[in-house]
Each structure stands twice: as C-alpha cells, then as structure tokens.
Amino acid sequence: MKRLFLIATLVGAAPALADEGMWTYNNFPSAKVKEKYGFDPSQEWLDKVRLSSARMAGGCSASFVSPNGLVMTNHHCARGCIEQLSGSKKDYIANGFYAKSAAEETQCPAMELNQLVQLTDVTATLNKATQGLTGKAYSDALKAKMSELEQTCSAGDAKVRCDVVTLYQGGQYNLYKYRRFQDVRLVMAPEHAIAFFGGDPDNFEFPRYDLDVTFLRVYEDGKPATTDHYFKWSEKSVKEGDLTFISGHPGRTSRKLTIAELEYQRDVAMPKQLFMMSELRGMVTEFQKRGPEQKRISNNLLFGIENGLKAVKGRLEALQDKTFFAQKVAAEQELRKKVESNPEMKKKYGAAWDEIAKAEAQFVHVRKDLAYMEGGSGLSSSLFSIAKTLVRASEELPKENGLRLREYNQAGLPALQASLFSQAPIYPELEILRLSFGLTKMREELGSNHPFVKKVLGKESPDKLAARLVKGSKLCVLKDVKGSKVCDVSVRKSLFDGGKAAIAASKDPMIQLALLVDGDARAIRKNVEENIDAVIKKNSELVAQAKFDTYGTNQYPDATFTLRLSYGSVKGYMEDGKPVAPITQMSGTFAHATGEDPFALPPSWLKSEKHIDGATAMNMVTTNDIIGGNSGSPVINKDAEIVGLVFDGNIQSLGGEYGFDESSNRAVSVHSDAIIESLKKVYGATRVLEELRPGSTKVPAAKANPAG
Incomplete structure (x- = not known):
C-alpha cells in the first residue's frame, strides 16, 4: 500500500481551508464557495439539493433522478438486494438485471430509503x-x-x-x-464484473474503469412514488477544473476526537479488527471453494470483508504516521493551553480531556466482554440477531418509551419491524460457518473458563453448537418463490405478536440461547453506558464547547451518517512524483482488461466494444471531501444537475478519517457520460434513459440488453 502523506486537520482549528469539510445543510459555507469558485449556493438551492438526496438505511447514499421515484446509487450499495433476489438458476450479481417493464421491477427484501x-x-x-x-x-x-x-x-x-x-x-x-x-424495487443493475472491474487490486486506486451504478425505484401504496424534488441529468459533460458538489451521508470521521480516543483506535481497536477480518476472509475464501452455490451466497460477505480490510489498513497507517499524529497532539495541546490560561474556561473545561482518557483506559478492560457478550463478535449469526431482537422487544416494548433501550423506542419501531420481518434469505451452511467462527473467537478471546463462554458452549464444541442452533431454528424457513429463495417469517411474527408469553414458551434453540444470555449482555452494556460512555459523552460536550469558545462555530462536525454537502472540483494529483490525470476514458476499460478475473469484462461489454465511443469519459476524481458512506452520492454541478456518481476514494483518502489533504485526497466517481453511453449502447435500457433524459430514446438505441 502506498504511504499516506497527510496534512492534519487541526483539532478545533479555525475554519477549514481549501475544499475541506463535510458540511451540514444548516451551516454550509456558501460565502467560501463564492469566494473560491464564484458561485453562491442560495437557501433555495440548498433545499432543492437536500430534498433530491437520499439515504440507504443500510449504510450508503443515493439520489432521486426522476419525478417518478427513480433512484440512483452504487451497485455495491445494492448488492444485498441483488444477491437476495438471485437464485442458483438466475444470478443477477453475475449476469445483471434490467426490468424492461414496470411489472418486472422487483421489490428488495430488506431495503429502506430516507429523504x-x-x-x-x-x-x-x-x-x-x-x-x-x-x-x-x-x-x-x-x-x-x-x-x-x-x-x-x-x-x-x-x-x-x-x-x-x-x-x-x-x-x-x-x-x-x-x-x-420501505418499498424499494430493483430496476437496473450491471454485471458485477464491470461494476467492480479490477476487484480488490484496484479498490481505492486510480485510474479506475468501473460502472458502479444501480437504479432502484421507491413505491408508495403499490405505485411509483411521486418525487417532486430530483436531480436532472446534465447535458454538458463535466471537465477538469469544473466546480462539483457531493451530497451524501458520510458514515464516520474521527477528526475531532481527543488524543486518548485516537490512541485507543490506533493501539487497540484497529489492530484487533484487522486480525479478525483477516481470519474471516481466509475462512470465507475457503468456503467459496466448496462449490458455485457456496461462492454465490458468500460473494457479498467476502466483498464487504475485503473492502473493510483495505479501509482499516489505510486508517491505521494514517494514525501510525508519526508526523501526522504529532500534529494532532500539538493541536490538542494548543487548545488545552488556551483553556488553562483562562480561569473561567479552565474551571468549566479543564478536566474534560483527562476524564475522557480515564474512561478510555477503563474501556480497555471491558471491551472484550462488550464485544462478545453484547456485540456481535461471538454470536455472529443473523438468526441469533433476530432471536435477540425478539427477546428484547418482548421486554422493552411494554415499558414507557423513555425507559426503553434506544433501539426499541417508539419512533424507531417501523424500521425495527421492517428489518425483523424481512424475507431476505439466510443460508444455513453459511450461517453455521459464521457462527462457528464467532464462537471459536469468543472462546479464544475470553478464555475457556470465562463464565459466559461456559454458559454458551456448555459441553459442546463451537462447530457442533453452531450446527445444532442453525439447523434447529425456525426463524427462517427457506422456500422457493419464482426461482429465488426467501425466508418464511411467520414464526418471527407470531413470537413478536405474542410477547413475553410466546417467547417464554418457545422451543426454538436460538430464542432459548437469547434468553439464556440476555441478562449478562444487558449487564455489560449497562456498565459501559453508565460508567464509560456517559463520561465520554459528557466530557466530549465540554471539549466541543471549549472549541466553540476558542475558535468559533464556523466549522464542520465529524461525519455521523447524516446528510452532508461538500464542494470541490475535478482535479488530478501527484503520486510518486508523477501526475495522475483526473478523468479516464471508456477505451481504457478495454485496454485495462486481461480476460482473467478481476480484470475480465462481461460478454455484454465485449460484444458492444465496437459501438462504444472510446473517448467517452469513464471515471473521474474530484477534490470533494468524502468518506465511507458517501458511496452512491450524486456528484452535481452548480445547476444541481448530475455529472457523476461517487463510488470510492483513492488510497490517499483513507486517512481522511482523521484529516484532509487537498493535494492528494480524492473522491472517485463514475462520470455521468459513461452511465448514459453504457445504458444506451451496452444494455439498451431505454426505460431508464428516457427518465434520465426525456426524449433521448428517439435516437435508435443499441441491441436489446444482453444482460437481462
């Protein structure tokens, strides 16, 4: 991996310079944009962009691109849906999907979009x-x-x-x-081979040649939803130097954490995470060798693991960079000196950093118990997660709303129920593998004499217990519907509706296990929330107020998987002393292909090569400040028109969790021209084209879609 050279974003420093910042919509620096780019985003403009943006509840971004509920996002953001709708006889991940009529648009089993x-x-x-x-x-x-x-x-x-x-x-x-x-349907998705062309070797790299796009549609009351606010498609191609905005939902940044919190991430959390993910990747890779069906059902899991591994490695490398970390330390010390020099501020805020450090030190001693008893590290099973939700719902829902665990509050119930009753398939063979791995790691990390380990395993081995639990559970009974596997969730519904009495009477082994361990899990969670989290939250408020008092409020907050707007421009960068051009062409896609995975193009592209204009822009990089969660975000111009689709960052951007360097941090996007060219000349997706660019299908399109 290339070494990351970063300029630290100072903790609590004055307003960010350059194109830095994932800004909230109620604190967007329009004046700064005008000063640098000559465009002043009005409140009306900001409202339109906000309402045209969407969030995928599973962890990605999206946008409305027609008045009829058409939504654009990344292929990798919709992989779960695409995989769930597939079966052994129709693999939409491998072969792509296109609904030639409204009747063929197929509902995703477990997807929710928010506006x-x-x-x-x-x-x-x-x-x-x-x-x-x-x-x-x-x-x-x-x-x-x-x-x-x-x-x-x-x-x-x-x-x-x-x-x-x-x-x-x-x-x-x-x-x-x-x-x-909550009614989201699949409209069009290309083949995995072009959506993730280059695979893990090209992931977080540039130049890139990916068509990482998928189109969905939101429905209400069985009909396509009316979306009054949506992004029109730009008729003018974006080029180098042009102003760009990205509206999306960055998942998390840690630029404003204290040094104690960063040290915990660097020295404890991330190294452990890398070890775990590396072992899991090896296990899933071996599982895929069992056969084509095992490979199909685990492809999405492996994709997530490999993507996460590379991302965590990049973040860890950033914190291990001595120069970068020294800048973080210096920035915190500067702020603390300012606080110490002011008697009033010292009294209010002076102890906050030390209190956070004490809490972090305390957390080190209980983190394993939390991860394996309350978190999903040990009982890493979709079926167990469902059982745990059912058991806790029976306990929490009868309580007053304010006394419930946060995830069971009244406002969140619709989302909880949608997830709980999803018919997304759960494959027993893969479920056993994952649970056995988690139980093995639990025994390894907590020790065989740990009371919780003894309670869970009893006299059984992880392998035998996992097999017994999964095979005996009725929380997902797979059945075939039109060639796809779906879960029969009737048992879940009866247990949810039946409350405590139904749960207590259940003989389902997953429910029994959830009942067995719930007391221990609640106890460790309660301890952490009240004695550690509460201390960190309370004192983090004080640190934030100290920053406001010292540097003012014209700064952006860390990412929280909520809607943010960043600004920048199409711009290349230097790498290893050589310039990297900001835009690739579609001809480069074919030149980059070798015929062997992950550089093998799908047949539809090979057949269409002679029809494609090779000079068409394929992928591009911009200086917009993004992070994981921005995948699927629209790239728009000053007229609020689509000019691209974010799907990645370059390798230098991985350190963006902790700081931003405009000289090399880049957002990587599919160019809007490549999307139109491929829809027209590779897939013949006239329905989608007509929505994106009304009237464009009057020009004869290419052959019928070879993927659908």
Missing part, C-alpha cells in the same frame, strides 16, 4: 434536560429526552423517521425528520 425533509436544532432542550447530571442520571436523562423528541416528531406515522443526531461530539444536537420509503 431528509426537516432538521431542527434541539441543543438547548437536551442541555437543559441533562444540566448538572453525571453518570447514570446523565445517561438516562439524555436517552429519555431523545426518545421523547423523536416520538413527538414522528407522531406514530410509519412513513416518518425521526433521529436525534449528535454533532461536534455533543456540542450540538439536531433533530432530523425523514420521509421513509
């Missing part, structure tokens, strides 16, 4: 509710007030989702209100 319709600052309300409180009292009051605000906001409407979002590590709180779409 941000309103955001409100509720900082004062939450600060008042927690004023003077610490520990358990602080934690309880914060959760209760959050749940109250969310419930009032959603008002029991299943089509509305409301979340209280923590910004600036608790310096601010915003209430985000979303329009929810």
